[in-house]
Amino acid sequence: MVSILVSSSEEFSGKSSICMGLGKIFQKSGLKIGYMKPVGNLLIDVDGSLTDEDSEGIKNLLGIADSAKYVTPIHLTDSLIDDALKGVEKDLDKRLSDAFSVISKDKDVIFVEGTGCIGGGSMYGLSDPEVASKLGIPMMLVTRFDSISAIDRILCDVRIVGDKANLTGVILNEVPRNMEDRVTEIVVPFLERKGIKVFGVIYEDHTLRSVFISEIVEDLHAEVLVAPDKLDQLVENYLVGAMEVGSAIKYFRRQPNSVVITGGDRADIQMAAIDSRVKCLILTGNMRPSGAVLASAEEAGIPVILVRGDTMNTIERMEHLIGHAHIKQQVKLDRVTELLRNHLDITAIAESIGVELNE
Amino acid sequence: MLEKMFNPDSVAVIGASRKEGKVGRAVLENLMQNSELTIIPINPNVDEILGLPCYHNILEVPTETQVDLAIVVVPAKFVPGSIDECGRAGVTNVIVISAGFKEAGIEGSRLERECIALSKKYGINLIGPNCLGIIDTASGLNASFAANMAYEGNIAMMSQSGAICTVTLDWAERIGVGFSKFISLGNKAVLAENDFLQLFENDPSTAVIAAYLEGVKDGPEFIRIAERVSRSKPIIIVKSGRTSVGSKAVSSHTGTLAGSDAAYNAAFKQGGVLRADSLEEMLDYSRAFSVCPLPEGRNIAIVTNAGGLGILTADACYNSGLSIASFEEKTVERLREKLPPAANFYDPVDVLGDAGADLYEHALDVVLDDINVNGIIVLVSPQSMTDVPGIAEKVAEKIKESKKPILCNFAGGSRIAEGEEILNKYGIPNYSSAERAVASMNALCNYYTIKNHKRGKPAETKADWEYARSFMDEASENKRRMHGLESLDILKAYDIPVVDSRIAKTLPDAIKAAEDMGYPIVMKILSPDISHKSDVGGIRLNLRHADDVERAYNSMMSDVRHYMPDATITGVQLQKMISGGKEVIIGMDRDPQFGPLLMFGLGGTYVEFLKDVSFAVAPITEAEARHMVSSIKTYPLIAGVRGEASSDIDSIVQTLLKVSQLVTDFPEILEFEINPLMVMPEGQGCVAMDIRFTLNLNE
Structure with missing residues (x-):
């Protein structure tokens, strides 16, 4: 059995997707895969017990049978933090190693996912490098390459890891397409000269950033007024309809794969959105639109959903949803594995962990 | 049918x-x-x-x-x-x-x-x-649930609002206005305004077409049909939902977009439709057309028994673009023959307060004979000596036999009521104010021009259609929706002159390009995400040597990344610096109702604030293109003020026609703008300096 800890410079940089995608690829190669996220920070209630949202999703998508209490043995609760700060001994190291032993049974490769960012958990001695050190496993770093300053973050992270663990390499994730030349021609050679192996460069991807309308409905506790059968569509971004109607038409036309947020009393904006064939209309303030507008939306097959919150509140929720969506659907998992296969040196990753992949 | x-x-x-x-x-x-x-x-x-x-x-x-x-x-x-x-x-x-x-x-x-x-x-x-149903007075059909049957008349009316039908019928009943056909359009599920325009066109009992609309169902077809119908019968339309609050109400009421008011104005103009601002105005115009012949010019004579009313009317004429007629000498002489010496024998003709029906008759006869007079407005104020009913009978008689339009304003209240009733009896409108009478006279004059104007066919210009098609296909394949400077070649395909330019991806490339092109040059940021380059520091002017280029490049990149960190930057464009021209804008927005709405205006900082722009629905004729240029308020600045040389207006007209064709050829272009188009002095052409356009990739 071999294992690797997938860490990252910042939150929401794609650790779960990498674990999931690599796990799928390795599974296809006939390997038995295990997965752990030792410290759960996105806590949800599943069938009466607390677990982590990421680990629950990955367990389901990879078909992992291990009990949630071993996959995520430690939960980042307020009391855990308070105890850590007060110096109360919680025996976290033992819980970690015990769970790891259970998960290790009958597995070929175990992906261990870090919590949040690389240094997170230092206060209770479970930052990513400390976990890797305690389990005696190597690390891999995923960095969201949103600007050139990502290079600084990588170099700092290398120092944070230090000699606690073996850092096998980095993956540059969500690289903007317009930086393609610069990254491949200058940045990657620079990092390699510094002795940092780059496993691959993954570019921004619309499918992965987008969310299903059904997820929006769920997140906003919205009421679906029109086209409940059209919620299985992906939307890439949201637009706010608060201007005069002539400008709204221009604005919506430029980004038609969007959801439009507007007040229930703005019939003109609603019609502009319907006419521009946007993907979905979110009406705020619990104000029902006119029957004639609903009829037009229905004719155009555009879902209209009603939320209680005001526009500002709804924008905040959408801001959080888009780009941060958890991968729960097969279509996104398929896209992740496709991206990894196309852009990562899978063989090099396997070698760095110490497994051999069958073609 | x-x-x-x-x-x-x-x-x-x-x-x-x-x-x-x-x-x-x-x-x-x-x-x-x-x-x-x-x-x-x-x-x-x-x-x-x-x-x-x-x-x-x-x-x-x-x-x-x-x-x-x-x-x-x-x-x-x-x-x-x-x-x-x-x-x-x-x-x-x-x-x-x-x-x-x-x-x-x-x-x-x-x-x-x-x-x-x-x-x-x-x-x-x-x-x-x-809907409310329909009424046909010629056949005696009242297939409606309206409370009353309409009187027989020659005005055909259609309305998208049933309530406005009942309001109009009720009003018409009180003053005796008749209709040929009355149609409540309802939701326009199958038959709509275009069908009825064609019906009215061939209906012998209809002379005037009036309509209240909240929208049109098929815009381009509407323009085509209206343009044809308006050559034989006047079309007067009130279109509601003009303001932002009104358009919100239209959307809520009908589940449609009210459409941009500029597009309706342009479409109505091109279709020869007279636009009324209110129901009252629509009915005022309709009644004028219902009884009056058309004036063959815009010279108006005013006959009044009150100086003050005459002056007000003269002012209203001037404000509407009507002229006060200059009488022939013999007209003045004949007026002098019978009118008292204190009367005014020039336009406005003042017959004085004590004038009876005979003096009005004389004045009208004489003025009607004047070849410089195209139409007359008669004003009657109820002074103590005024024989209102007698004057009304005489005026009505003249109106009935006249070959020139005569509109009246019997001004006042209860003392002119009897006169108004007499006019109503003859089906003649009395306008309650001089301004209303003048507005209707203006409508008659405008329609005379519409009726005698032949629009002609939209101009066709030469274009490399194949190249443009392959450009669109490639953009569609690469999912490129927004286009800017990097897509200037699309203009070349339509033979629109573009500025000499080079694209550079790096600083060394930029310096090399600048050295090759020669100074001075302009540097612009290349990014499909940035539409207002100057707002984010994406334009540097008048660069004179390599050091300038280097400084401009570095500071521009820093500025743009600061203001728009998420924008995709593909490089910079270097252009030859052009001076001595004037900046104008040619744009297009695809209107939901009418399609490609062309826009023309003067360039510069104040354009968005001044809103001094003209519109027309493409494809346009050469005359329409010329009118677009000359109808903006700041036209004199292009034509040359205070001894300044005129700009090359022909080249603007030609560019408008080419853009008209481009956006007609490619319905996937949703919005388009050449901004600025640098227009050089007369004979020296124009050059497109920058463009942006958005494509529809859904279809």
């Missing part, structure tokens, strides 16, 4: 009722006003209504009785069934009065779609649903 709809021999009322207060009863009673009509009530529960034998179903009507028209008043959910039965019974004209369709919501919208499909299946001409 709609002959039997408006002049049927037999009419079935599906949902006829004997209960007072029911629409099914009101319709029946209105129909029964015409004793020559065979009326067939349909109701599954009764055998007789108001003495007429009632059938349980239209399919039960004996086949020898051909039903020419069916009026449906049953609840919405039964309407598709009724239409299906009409279809099976061979009835091809149906009016659905019932409400509860698209205006009511999703279920209603489904029912409406069913009605449309059934109409298509059986070839049914359908008016409504959700």
